[in-house]
Amino acid sequence: MKTFKIPHIAKMEGHADFLALMSRGEVTKAKLCVREGARLIEGIVLGRKIWEIPIIISRICGICPTVHNLCAISAIEKALELEVSEETKLLRRLMLCGQMIHSHGLHLFFLSLPDFFDLTSDLKLIKKYPKETKQAIALRGFGTKIVEAVGGRTIHPMNSEIGGFKTPPDKRKLAELMANYETALEAAISLAKLFKSLKYPQFGRKTNFVSLFDSGKYPLSSDEIFFNGEETREKFGVGEFYKKIKEIQTPGEVIKRTEFMKQECYLVGALARLNNNSGLNQEAAKLRKGFSDSPDFNIFHNIFAQAIEAVHFTEEAGKIIKEALAGDFDGTGKKYKMKSGQGLCALEAPRGVLFHYYEIDKSGSVANCNIITPTAQFLNNLEEDLKFCAPEIFKKLCRDDCQKRIRTLIRAYDPCVSCAAH
Amino acid sequence: MAIYSLTSCEGCQFALLDLGERFLNFLKKVELVEFRLFEEEDERNKTYDIVFVEGSPITNENLRDLKKIRERAKILVVLGNCAALGGIPELKAYQNRKRNALCYVYKEPKKIDNLEIQEIDKIVKVDFAIPGCPINGEEFLNLAGDLVAGKIPKIPSRPVCFECQRNGNKCLLRLDGKRKLCLGPIVLGGCGAVCLNSKMPCWGCRGLLEKANINNYLKLVADKFSIEEFERALEIFGVRDDFCERYRGK
Numbered sequence: 001m002k003t004f005k006i007p008h009i010a011k012m013e014g015h016a017d018f019l020a021l022m023s024r025g026e027v028t029k030a031k032l033c034v035r036e037g038a039r040l041i042e043g044i045v046l047g048r049k050i051w052e053i054p055i056i057i058s059r060i061c062g063i064c065p066t067v068h069n070l071c072a073i074s075a076i077e078k079a080l081e082l083e084v085s086e087e088t089k090l091l092r093r094l095m096l097c098g099q100m101i102h103s104h105g106l107h108l109f110f111l112s113l114p115d116f117f118d119l120t121s122d123l124k125l126i127k128k129y130p131k132e133t134k135q136a137i138a139l140r141g142f143g144t145k146i147v148e149a150v151g152g153r154t155i156h157p158m159n160s161e162i163g164g165f166k167t168p169p170d171k172r173k174l175a176e177l178m179a180n181y182e183t184a185l186e187a188a189i190s191l192a193k194l195f196k197s198l199k200y201p202q203f204g205r206k207t208n209f210v211s212l213f214d215s216g217k218y219p220l221s222s223d224e225i226f227f228n229g230e231e232t233r234e235k236f237g238v239g240e241f242y243k244k245i246k247e248i249q250t251p252g253e254v255i256k257r258t259e260f261m262k263q264e265c266y267l268v269g270a271l272a273r274l275n276n277n278s279g280l281n282q283e284a285a286k287l288r289k290g291f292s293d294s295p296d297f298n299i300f301h302n303i304f305a306q307a308i309e310a311v312h313f314t315e316e317a318g319k320i321i322k323e324a325l326a327g328d329f330d331g332t333g334k335k336y337k338m339k340s341g342q343g344l345c346a347l348e349a350p351r352g353v354l355f356h357y358y359e360i361d362k363s364g365s366v367a368n369c370n371i372i373t374p375t376a377q378f379l380n381n382l383e384e385d386l387k388f389c390a391p392e393i394f395k396k397l398c399r400d401d402c403q404k405r406i407r408t409l410i411r412a413y414d415p416c417v418s419c420a421a422h
Numbered sequence: 423m424a425i426y427s428l429t430s431c432e433g434c435q436f437a438l439l440d441l442g443e444r445f446l447n448f449l450k451k452v453e454l455v456e457f458r459l460f461e462e463e464d465e466r467n468k469t470y471d472i473v474f475v476e477g478s479p480i481t482n483e484n485l486r487d488l489k490k491i492r493e494r495a496k497i498l499v500v501l502g503n504c505a506a507l508g509g510i511p512e513l514k515a516y517q518n519r520k521r522n523a524l525c526y527v528y529k530e531p532k533k534i535d536n537l538e539i540q541e542i543d544k545i546v547k548v549d550f551a552i553p554g555c556p557i558n559g560e561e562f563l564n565l566a567g568d569l570v571a572g573k574i575p576k577i578p579s580r581p582v583c584f585e586c587q588r589n590g591n592k593c594l595l596r597l598d599g600k601r602k603l604c605l606g607p608i609v610l611g612g613c614g615a616v617c618l619n620s621k622m623p624c625w626g627c628r629g630l631l632e633k634a635n636i637n638n639y640l641k642l643v644a645d646k647f648s649i650e651e652f653e654r655a656l657e658i659f660g661v662r663d664d665f666c667e668r669y670r671g672k
Contacts, residue, residue, distance in 0.1 A: 010462030013432055037429030037480030038534050043523025044513040052658060055625070059510040062433025062556065106439065110460070121461035123454065126446060137442040144440050152620035154440055155433045155556045159620040166621040252533035407462075418431055 001028075004394070006403055008035075009410060011111040011122075013063055014417020018406055020390055027394070030386035032379060032410070036421040038254045042369045050076050050162060050364050057356075058156045060371070061419040063106065065156050066099040066147050067349040068371075068419075071356040074221075076162050078343030079360050082336045087329050088164040090320060091150050095160065096220045096347065097317040098146030101188075102154070103350035104270070104306040104313075105143060107414045108191065109136035112303050115408040116198045132194060135187035139310065142177065142184035146317055149173035164333025174325050181318045185283065188311040192287045195307035200300040201405065205388045206230055207381055208263060209272035209295065212238075212348050218279040218312060220348045226276045228295070232263060238346045242355055245372060254421045258377045265380035268352025269414065270305035271296060284312035299385055300412050306350075338364045349374050351414050375413075375420035382413050423570065424456035424470045425501075426491055428484040429511070430477030433556040434502035435459055441559040448563060452570050469494045472569055474552075475542060476501040478511050481535040485545065492546040499569060501562075503555035503627045505542045508660030510555075512539040516657040539660070550574055555627035555659060558613055579632050582606035582624050586615035594623050595642065603647045603655055608634035627659040636669050 006018040015035040021028045041060055045053055057072040058065035070092055077084060109132070114125050126133040144154040150169045151157025159166050208229030212222040225241040227234050236244070247256040260266060275295040280288060288308050292301060340362040346355050352374025359368035386409065393405050427435060438445050439459070454460070455468060473495040479485045492498055503509045514523050515538065524536045542548055552565055561577075568575040583606045586593070594602040604623035606615070610631045617624055643652065656662035 008458065010458040011460070013459075015427075035481070035483060037478070037484060038524070038527070038536065039429065039478075039480065039511045040514055040523040040527050040536075041510075043521070043526040044511070044517065046521055046523070046526065047517060048513070056510055056513070056658065059431050059433070059555070062431040062436045065431070065433065102440075106436075110439070120463055123449065123461065133446075134443075140440070141442055152622070153616055155437055158617050158622040249528055249530050251530040254528075254534060256528075418429075 004402070006406060009407060011114070012411060012415055012417065013061070013419070014415070014421065016415070016417050018386070018410065020386070022394070025391070027387055027390040030383050030390050032383060032415075034253065034255050034417055034421060036254055036417050039422060041422040042371055045366050045369050047365055050360055050366065053358070053366060054161060055156075055158060060422045061416060062155055063103050064099060064349050064351070064416065064419065066095050066151060067347055067354055068356070069151075069157055069160055070095060071345050071347045071354050072358070073160060073162055074347070075343040075345035075356040075358050076360065078345060079341035079358055080162070080336050080339060080343070081341065082163060082334060084164055084334055087327060088333070090323065091165060091169060091329070092160070093220060094317060094320040094324065095147055095150050095157070097313045097320065098143045098150070100143070100220075100313040100350055101146070101310055101317065102140045102143030104310045105136055105140040107350075108195065108303065108306055108310065109133070111414070112408075112411050115404065115411060118404070132191065135190050139184055139187040139191065139314070142180055142314065142317070145173070145177055149177060161333055163336055166333070168329035169324060171325060174321055178318075178321050178325065181314075181321070185311070185314050185318065188314045189283055189287065192307040192311050195304050196287060196291060198304075200298060200304070201408070203298045203300055203385075203389060205299075205385055206297055207384070208232070208266035209275045210260075210266045210268050210353060210377070211273040211276040212346060212353060213276060216279050218273070218277045222346070225346065225353065227260065227266070228272075228276050229263060229266065232261065239344055242344055242346070242357070242372075247372065255376050255379060255417075257380050258372060259380075265384050266377065267299070267381045268374045268377050269302055270309050271299065271302040272352065273348065274305045274308065280308070281312045281315035283315055284308050287311060299409065302412050302414070306414070338362060351375055351416050351419075352378060371422055373416070373419045373422065375416045378413060379415075379420065382410065382415070385409060423452040423454050424473045424491075424495075425454075425459075426456065426473055426475045426487070427458070428475065428477035428488065428505070429480040430502075430504050432459070432476070434476045437556040437559045438562060441563065444563060445559070448566065470496065471572075472497045472499065474499050474501045475505055478504045478509060478539055479542065479545065480511060480537055480539070482537070485537070488542065488546060497549045497569065497572070498546065499550045499552060500542050500548050501552050502557050503553060503659050506551040506553050507629050507664060508539045508541050510658070510660075512660035512663075513657060515539055516662060541660075553577075553610060553628035554613055558616075561612055577610065577612050580611045581631050581634070582609050582611045582613065582615050582618065582628075584611050585613070586618045589615055589619055591615065591618050594618070594621070601646050603643060603651060605655060607642075608636055608639050625655055625658050626661045629661060630664055630668065636665070
């Protein structure tokens with residue numbers, strides 16, 4: 001039995017190694033061994049008050065704190081049977097757009113792109129591609145400033161709360177964003193063209209694509225989930241889907257993998273969303289045309305899918321900022337009465353569908369909590385992909401190139417290991 | 423220079439990347455030899471002039487790595503609330519003894535490391551701490567300038583109130599009828615009172631101010647807030663044990 005190990009995979013959020021076991025030329029195991037510690041977030045929120053939860057929960061992740069914060073807030077609002085205003089929903093959509101833009105911008109340029117130019121360090125990348133670096137930074141800046149303008153701060157926003165927002169958005173900051181919109185959109189389009197031109201490895205293992213669904217739209221929030229697979233091709237209510245998810249923990253593992261209706265693995269994230277939804281904005285739709293067949297089973301194209309989404313969500317943000325500038329927000333959230341209840345919310349995080357579930361008691365304390373992250377859901381799919389292409393990789397490529405190809409595939413998923421471990 | 427992460431949300435690292443060009447310009451002044459978010463060159467057993475460490479040591483491997491890093495670093499700087507004060511993961515320590523967070527989360531808890539959360543300076547010598555959750559990128563650039571020149575800077579010992587009032591915010595401790603428990607008067611400033619700018623009361627992510635007058639503060643809030651509420655607020659960012667260490671009995 002031979003082992004092939006890549007320790008401490010870099011340019012990925014969180015800590016993990018890759019390990020493959022081979023016997024008589026067959027790959028018997030391909031695993032992502034997670035080295036992250038267990039912060040026990042679901043356990044340590046028990047007994048805390050609901051107004052503390054959004055602040056604690058955003059600390060699950062430093063690159064996607066916004067979506068965790070908003071998902072927890074919405075789930076708790078459901079438990080309280082609290083409806084929020086249309087303005088609040090608009091502003092939250094804007095925050096999620098900002099979240100997508102800056103997270104994708106980071107992953108696309110700083111984490112995945114070097115793999116396509118055979119560069120082992122971002123320092124080399126920024127030296128060799130200064131124009132593209134400027135564009136990536138401009139795009140990211142647009143996204144981070146959106147979250148800051150509406151949420152109070154990019155990393156661990158605190159302006160969003162149960163019922164709405166503590167203060168209305170700073171209109172001067174919104175106006176500044178609008179002034180930078182054209183530059184940001186140009187940057188997003190230019191980067192998408194770059195990613196459209198890259199040579200992606202061939203890959204075609206069939207899998208199931210899971211995302212939120214809202215007919216004709218490209219939703220960030222919804223009550224419907226689309227399981228788009230070979231054997232099962234069905235839409236479910238979010239609650240129905242969540243109940244059918246089985247979380248499986250292997251002894252010693254800090255990430256609970258998921259299984260849906262005995263179908264072992266499924267993909268969530270940009271490629272899944274692109275396969276499942278229509279409703280792309282104009283520029284994004286133009287760029288996507290002619291790139292690949294639909295449905296697209298090449299996991300490396302998840303990278304291009306993120307580039308398309310970066311354009312789409314920039315266009316989306318532009319629309320919402322215009323609307324927000326024209327509107328008048330009084331900035332006070334809805335008041336609520338404490339009551340016991342349970343609530344579930346599903347949102348599209350950059351890496352895929354995120355679920356937050358809370359049970360609260362009548363004193364406003366959390367009695368139960370469960371969080372299912374996108375990375376925890378796609379890990380099985382990732383390992384199946386590695387197992388699928390490992391034999392050919394080992395046969396055709398030299399050791400160094402094997403390492404590179406495997407890293408490229410893992411990074412194409414954009415795993416967020418700290419999230420998945422929480 | 424190296425930037426190292428133990429167990430964390432990595433938010434403090436992203437705070438640096440969010441600085442965009444200004445962080446990239448800062449990197450031109452140093453030789454960045456290890457930063458796994460940014461590069462994957464072969465790991466070398468060098469010594470570092472300066473290492474920034476983010477996160478909590480939650481696994482045995484984290485502990486081993488931390489001790490190794492300390493041996494190889496001339497200057498060790500902890501980045502952020504988790505590293506400096508224990509952070510959000512320390513909420514585990516404040517829970518009712520009846521609760522077992524590990525067994526709640528995992529059906530198979532046996533092989534999972536569940537170490538007591540410790541501040542890094544209880545394990546190895548720390549030369550400097552950059553506080554906050556997350557760190558403030560601007561503050562990092564200011565302090566790092568000194569640090570990479572081999573000097574240990576000093577964060578001005580002023581409470582959050584200093585910046586909050588300068589921003590023209592209404593004091594949350596003085597709103598008639600709507601007072602909020604804000605720890606600002608006893609917490610180290612330097613964050614620009616960013617939470618207060620969004621009317622969120624300070625929960626102390628930067629840690630207690632060195633010569634904070636806790637007794638006066640408690641008298642100020644005692645009419646509306648109990649000592650228990652005060653201590654609960656201190657738990658969120660791992661400040662409570664610091665408070666108990668410094669002021670127990672007073």
